[in-house]
Amino acid sequence: MGSVCGGGEEEARKRSTIARGMDQSRIRNFSIIAHIDHGKSTLADRILELTDTVSAREMREQLLDSMELERERGITIKAQAVRVAWKGHELNLIDTPGHVDFTYEVSRSLQACEGALLVVDAAQGIEAQTLANAYLAIEGGLEIVPVANKIDLPQADPVATAIEVADLLGDDPARVLRISAKTGAGVADVLDAIVERVPAPAGDAGAPARALVFDSAYDQYRGVVAFVRVVDGSFSVREELRTMATGTRFDAEELGFFSPTMTPVDSLGAGEVGYVVTGLKDVSRLRVGDTLTAVKRPAAQPLPGYKDVKPMVFAGLFPTESDDYPELRDALERLKLNDAALVYEPETSQALGFGFRCGFLGLLHMEIVRERLEREFDLDLLVTAPNVAYRVREKNADWVEVHNPAEFPREVEEVEEPYVKASIIVPKEYVGAVMELNNERRGTFDHLEYLSPERVHLTYELPLAEIVLDYYDQLKSRTRGYASFDYDLAGFKAGELVRVDVLVAQEPVDALSLIIHRDLAYDRGRLLVEKLREEIPRQMFDVPIQAAIGSRVIARETVKAKRKDVLAKCYGGDITRKRKLLEKQKAGKRRMKQVGAVEVPQEAFLAVLNIGQGGDGRRS
Amino acid sequence: MTPVRHLYVHLPFCAHRCGYCDFVTAVGRRDQHRAYVDALLRELERERPVLADELETVFLGGGTPTYTEPAELERLLASLPPAVEVTVEANPETVTPGLARLLRRSRVTRISVGAQTFRPELLRVLERVAGPDDVRRAVHHLRDAGFDNVSLDLVYGIPGQSASDLEADLGDALALGPEHLSCYELEAKPGTRFTHAWGAELTRQTDAMEDYFERVVTRLTGAGFRWYETANFCRVDRSGRDLRARHNLAYWLGRDYLGLGMGAVSTIENRRWRNTPRLGRYLEALAAGRAPEREVETLDAAVRSRERVMLGLRLDEPLALAGLEAAVDPDGLVRAGELGLATSTDNTVALTARGRFLGDAVTAAIVA
Numbered sequence A: 001m002g003s004v005c006g007g008g009e010e011e012a013r014k015r016s017t018i019a020r021g022m023d024q025s026r027i028r029n030f031s032i033i034a035h036i037d038h039g040k041s042t043l044a045d046r047i048l049e050l051t052d053t054v055s056a057r058e059m060r061e062q063l064l065d066s067m068e069l070e071r072e073r074g075i076t077i078k079a080q081a082v083r084v085a086w087k088g089h090e091l092n093l094i095d096t097p098g099h100v101d102f103t104y105e106v107s108r109s110l111q112a113c114e115g116a117l118l119v120v121d122a123a124q125g126i127e128a129q130t131l132a133n134a135y136l137a138i139e140g141g142l143e144i145v146p147v148a149n150k151i152d153l154p155q156a157d158p159v160a161t162a163i164e165v166a167d168l169l170g171d172d173p174a175r176v177l178r179i180s181a182k183t184g185a186g187v188a189d190v191l192d193a194i195v196e197r198v199p200a201p202a203g204d205a206g207a208p209a210r211a212l213v214f215d216s217a218y219d220q221y222r223g224v225v226a227f228v229r230v231v232d233g234s235f236s237v238r239e240e241l242r243t244m245a246t247g248t249r250f251d252a253e254e255l256g257f258f259s260p261t262m263t264p265v266d267s268l269g270a271g272e273v274g275y276v277v278t279g280l281k282d283v284s285r286l287r288v289g290d291t292l293t294a295v296k297r298p299a300a301q302p303l304p305g306y307k308d309v310k311p312m313v314f315a316g317l318f319p320t321e322s323d324d325y326p327e328l329r330d331a332l333e334r335l336k337l338n339d340a341a342l343v344y345e346p347e348t349s350q351a352l353g354f355g356f357r358c359g360f361l362g363l364l365h366m367e368i369v370r371e372r373l374e375r376e377f378d379l380d381l382l383v384t385a386p387n388v389a390y391r392v393r394e395k396n397a398d399w400v401e402v403h404n405p406a407e408f409p410r411e412v413e414e415v416e417e418p419y420v421k422a423s424i425i426v427p428k429e430y431v432g433a434v435m436e437l438n439n440e441r442r443g444t445f446d447h448l449e450y451l452s453p454e455r456v457h458l459t460y461e462l463p464l465a466e467i468v469l470d471y472y473d474q475l476k477s478r479t480r481g482y483a484s485f486d487y488d489l490a491g492f493k494a495g496e497l498v499r500v501d502v503l504v505a506q507e508p509v510d511a512l513s514l515i516i517h518r519d520l521a522y523d524r525g526r527l528l529v530e531k532l533r534e535e536i537p538r539q540m541f542d543v544p545i546q547a548a549i550g551s552r553v554i555a556r557e558t559v560k561a562k563r564k565d566v567l568a569k570c571y572g573g574d575i576t577r578k579r580k581l582l583e584k585q586k587a588g589k590r591r592m593k594q595v596g597a598v599e600v601p602q603e604a605f606l607a608v609l610n611i612g613q614g615g616d617g618r619r620s
Numbered sequence B: 001m002t003p004v005r006h007l008y009v010h011l012p013f014c015a016h017r018c019g020y021c022d023f024v025t026a027v028g029r030r031d032q033h034r035a036y037v038d039a040l041l042r043e044l045e046r047e048r049p050v051l052a053d054e055l056e057t058v059f060l061g062g063g064t065p066t067y068t069e070p071a072e073l074e075r076l077l078a079s080l081p082p083a084v085e086v087t088v089e090a091n092p093e094t095v096t097p098g099l100a101r102l103l104r105r106s107r108v109t110r111i112s113v114g115a116q117t118f119r120p121e122l123l124r125v126l127e128r129v130a131g132p133d134d135v136r137r138a139v140h141h142l143r144d145a146g147f148d149n150v151s152l153d154l155v156y157g158i159p160g161q162s163a164s165d166l167e168a169d170l171g172d173a174l175a176l177g178p179e180h181l182s183c184y185e186l187e188a189k190p191g192t193r194f195t196h197a198w199g200a201e202l203t204r205q206t207d208a209m210e211d212y213f214e215r216v217v218t219r220l221t222g223a224g225f226r227w228y229e230t231a232n233f234c235r236v237d238r239s240g241r242d243l244r245a246r247h248n249l250a251y252w253l254g255r256d257y258l259g260l261g262m263g264a265v266s267t268i269e270n271r272r273w274r275n276t277p278r279l280g281r282y283l284e285a286l287a288a289g290r291a292p293e294r295e296v297e298t299l300d301a302a303v304r305s306r307e308r309v310m311l312g313l314r315l316d317e318p319l320a321l322a323g324l325e326a327a328v329d330p331d332g333l334v335r336a337g338e339l340g341l342a343t344s345t346d347n348t349v350a351l352t353a354r355g356r357f358l359g360d361a362v363t364a365a366i367v368a
Helices: A009-014 A040-050 A068-073 A100-111 A128-139 A158-169 A187-197 A322-338 A363-376 A428-440 A464-468 A471-478 A518-535 A575-591 A602-612 B030-050 B070-079 B097-105 B120-125 B132-145 B163-175 B193-222 B246-252 B279-287 B301-312 B330-338 B353-357 B359-366
Strands: A027-034 A081-086 A089-094 A115-121 A143-149 A210-219 A223-232 A234-236 A240-243 A249-251 A254-258 A262-265 A267-269 A273-277 A291-294 A313-319 A343-349 A353-360 A381-383 A390-393 A399-402 A414-427 A444-450 A455-463 A484-494 A497-504 A514-517 A543-549 A552-559 A593-595 A598-600 B006-011 B055-062 B083-090 B110-116 B150-156 B180-185 B225-229 B232-235 B258-260 B265-268 B271-275 B294-298 B342-344 B348-351
Touching: A027 A040, A027 A128, A027 A187, A040 A081, A040 A115, A040 A187, A081 A187, A081 A254, A081 A273, A089 A187, A100 A128, A100 A210, A115 A128, A115 A158, A115 A187, A128 A143, A128 A158, A128 A414, A128 A484, A143 A158, A143 A187, A210 A322, A223 A267, A254 A267, A313 A322, A313 A343, A313 A363, A322 A353, A322 A363, A353 A363, A363 A381, A381 A602, A414 A428, A414 A464, A428 A444, A428 A455, A428 A471, A455 A464, A455 A484, A464 A471, A464 A484, A497 A518, A514 A518, A518 A543, A518 A552, A518 A602, A575 B265, A575 B301, A575 B359, A598 A602, B006 B070, B006 B246, B030 B070, B030 B258, B030 B279, B055 B246, B070 B097, B083 B246, B097 B132, B110 B132, B110 B180, B132 B150, B150 B163, B150 B193, B163 B193, B180 B193, B193 B225, B193 B353, B225 B246, B246 B301, B301 B359, B330 B342, B330 B359, B348 B353, B348 B359, B353 B359
Parallel strands: A027 A089, A027 A115, A115 A143, B006 B055, B006 B258, B055 B083, B083 B110, B110 B150, B150 B180
Antiparallel strands: A081 A089, A210 A223, A210 A291, A223 A273, A234 A267, A240 A249, A240 A291, A254 A262, A254 A273, A313 A353, A313 A381, A343 A353, A390 A399, A390 A414, A414 A455, A414 A484, A444 A455, A497 A514, A497 A543, A543 A552, A593 A598, B180 B232, B225 B232, B258 B265, B265 B271, B271 B294, B342 B348
16 A cells, blocks of 8 residues: 555654644645646646655656556546645645546545645646536635646647636636646746635634544555544544544544655644544545544534445446355455445356445446456456446335346336436537437436537436446547546436346346336347347257346347257277367366356356447456 | 277378378378288287187278278288178279279178269369269179178268258269268368368358258158268168178277277277377387387276267167266256157167257267
8 A cells, every 4th residue: 555654754854844733824725636637646746846745766657646556547546635845834735536436535635625726738628527526626615726737738728728717717817827747837836826825724723623534545554544634623643533424433543644655743733634543444434524523522513515425336246267256255355445435245146156246436436446356356257237226116115225137126116216417528519429329328408518619518417327338438439539528426316217137048147137218128128139149059959038028028039959069970080089079068068157958158148248338348 | 808809900091182181191102002011910910819719890991991002902801800891991983893803802891982972073172083983883893793781971061062962962872872871071170271271161061061961861861771870871671681880880889999000099998099190100110020109098987988878879779878877967868858859768868860960969968
C-alpha cells in the first residue's frame, strides 16, 4: 500500500514549518477537478516540486496515483491529501477520484475543501466528467479557480477554452489561469490564486471536535487509516474517538498528515486535513462521509451529507476452475477490507457452479474489482452479464430488492428499476446519433445546450439497466469516440419489466436468465437462443433451445442431433490411437457443464453471456 | 500361454505413394524385395513359438502386397503356416491372370481389392495408378482363377466428390458382385501434402460426410449386404457361408495377433508393440540375427477390457459383457438406452442403427 508509509527524519525537519498547529486563516483546502489526461497528476507533481514538498530527485511520475492499477488506467480510485507550504500558508491538496462510479466519494472529498481548481485541457475543452464534478463543486459552495492547461501544445486554444470555462462558471475569461503543468509555466500563479481566492476554513476551534471522513485506506500492519478534514475543535493522539453514523469506537493510535509521506503530529485542529490511524480491521466500520467526534466531549450533530452507498450493479463471479472457489472467497474478503462499496454473497449456479453474486457501484467499479481479482490474486473468472437492482412487489406482498435475475419472481405486481440522469457532451454533428441511441435505450430527453458553437451538452434520463449493457461502447462508436459521458443516479421508476428464461432441452439455465423491458424481450430472447444454437455442439439427440417469459415461449431454435460420430477405419494398427481418441472424448465430456441431459461447454455460456454484455463482453 | 492364431504380414512396397496414404510404405525398391522377404521369414522364425501350428487367419497387407516381385511373394506364401483364411490386399492394376493364378495356387482364399472409386477424375485426385476398368478386369481375373471371396475397398469424401458420384461408385461396385465391401471415409491427415492441396474442399467434404455414410449404409443394406462392422459389409450367402473378414473380426473381438514386417503391430496378452517403420533398420536387424527395434506398450487388464468394449461395439452382434463389467459405465449404458442408441440385456450390449452412426460418442458414454 503505497499511500501509507513512514517519512524520514530529514524530511520531517524540512517540513517543520508546516507541522505546527496553524492559524485557520492561513489554511487553504482545495481539490483538483479534471478529466482523465487533462493534467491533474502533472499539476499536482509540479505543485509538490514548487513548494519543495518533494525534490525533483524524489519525484516519482504521477506521485498521487499509488496503486499499480490506477497508474495503468490513468485514473485515481482512492483519494488522499497532501499538505504543502506556500508563502506562509498551509495548503492541503485533496485528491478526488476521477470517475462517475465514485460520485459520492468525490462529493465527500469536495466537502472537505473550500475551493477547487477546475483544470481543462486547452486542446480538448470541457468533458462531461469534468462538468459533473464541477457542478458538484459549485453545488457544494466551493470557490472554483479555473485553469486552462497544456497551453504549450501547438493545438491548444487557450482563448476558446477560457471562454467555454468562464461561460460555465459565469466568470470572467480573464480570470481563467493559463498554464502548462508540463513545463511549469503559470503554476506559481495557481498557488497564489489559491491563497487569494479560496476562503480560509470557518470552523469553530472551541466547539466539540468534528471531522469529516472523506476517504479511508487499509494497511495490513496498521489497520484502517482514515483521511479526515477537521471542521470544529481539535483531535489529540491516543484520544478515544467515535463515528457518529455507524457508532464505531476506537483510539486514535496516530494522527498526522501527508507531505507527501506520513508525518505524525500530536493533534489536528479545526480547518486541518490529515489522517487518523484507527487500528480497525475492516473499512466497512469506518464509512466515507461519516463524522468523527471525541468520546469524552462529543458533538451534538454530525456533519451533513452522510449516505450509505448502495451498490447498483450486480454480477455473478465464478471461478473458471471450480477448485478455485476458496481462493476467490479469500480474494474477495481481502478486497473488501479496502473497498467498503463492494458487497458479495455466495451464489450457486447449476450452469457455472459455485461463485459469488457481487454488488458494485457501477460498471467501472466492477471492472476494477474483476481486474484486481485476476491480476493481484491470479484468478481466472467467468463474469455473468451485469444487471441492476430491481424493486419488486408480488401480489399481496411488500417491496423487495432483487439483485439476481434468477430470483426475480415470474409473476410480479409492480417493478421499479433505477434511472440515471445522463450527461453527454458531443460535437454538434453527432447530436442525431446520440439521440437515436438514447431513444433505442428507452431514454427521455431532458435538455440540450450549446457549450460553444461546436459542442453540445445533452441530458437524458435513462434506465441504468440500459447503460450497464453496451451503452458506453455504442456511444463511443456512434460518435467516433468524440462523445464524453457521465451519469448520476436519479432514483427508481416503475418499468414494464419481464423475466426472460432460457431453456436448454426444457431445463432453465439460471445463469442466462435476464430482466428486460417487455418491448425488447423478443429481440433479445431471439438473439440469445440463436447464439446458443451456434455455441452448443450437436449432441446425440435434438436439443431444443427456448426463450420464455413465464410459460410462454417467445423464441425457439433447435440444435439438430448429430448423424455421424464414428471414424470408419479400425484395424490392428489403429487400436491404440483409437483408444486414446476415446479417452480424450471421455475426458472432454467431463469438462462439459451438464444442463439436464445436454453437455454444454463452458465457452458456450461465455459467448452467450458476452452478447448479454454487448460489445463489452471481453474475457480476461 | 494360448497360442496366437492370427497373423498379419506387412508388405510395404508400392509403385507410387498416394497423396492421402499414411501407411508404412516404400516406393519401388525392387532390388530389396528379396531381402525383405528373407527378413520377414527370419522374424517369423523368431516369433514362431507364440503361434499355433494351424492358424485361423493370415492377412497380407501393405503397401501393395501384389506389387512385390511375384517370385518373392510366392516364396513368402509358401513359407507361412497354413490358415483357414488367407487374405491378400491387391491393387487393381497389379492383378494379372498370372498373378491371380499364383495367389490361388499359394492357398490364398480371399482377395481385398483397393478400388477406392470408379470415377477417373477422383482416382486422379487420389493419385491412384489404376483406372476404373482395371478394377473390373482385376475382379474378372480373380474369378477366372477361382476366387470365390473378393472384397472391394471404397473411399468417400474425396475432394470433388458429389453424392451422385458416391451412388455411382456403390452401383459400380455392386455390379461386380463382390462378397464383401469396405467403405471408408477419406481421412486426410493434417500436415500431409494432400491436406495442404485440398484444404477448403476437404472441409466441405467433412460437412457432407454424415450424408455419405448414411447413403453407403442404406444402399448396401438395401442390396442385401450385412452391415456387420462400422465400415464393413458382407454378402449374406444362401449356402450359409460366413463372408465376414475373419482376420479383421479377430481384431474387433479383441483376440491376440502377431504382426510381421516393418511398422507391423502385434498385440499379445499384456504387450503391444510396433516394429520400426524404417526399412533399412528392419532389414539390418534381422540380417544380423536381432529382433527389429520395437516400440512397446504395456496393456493392463483394464485397458484391454476397455478396448474390447470399444472394438466390440463396432459390430452388429451383441457384445457379451461377461468379464467386462468394470469397463462399462452403467449410467452411460442406461442413458444410451434411453436415447435409443443401444440395447442391452443382463449380459450383452449392442448399438442400435442410430447408435452405430454415432459409435464413437456412444462408446465414450458407455466405456467406464
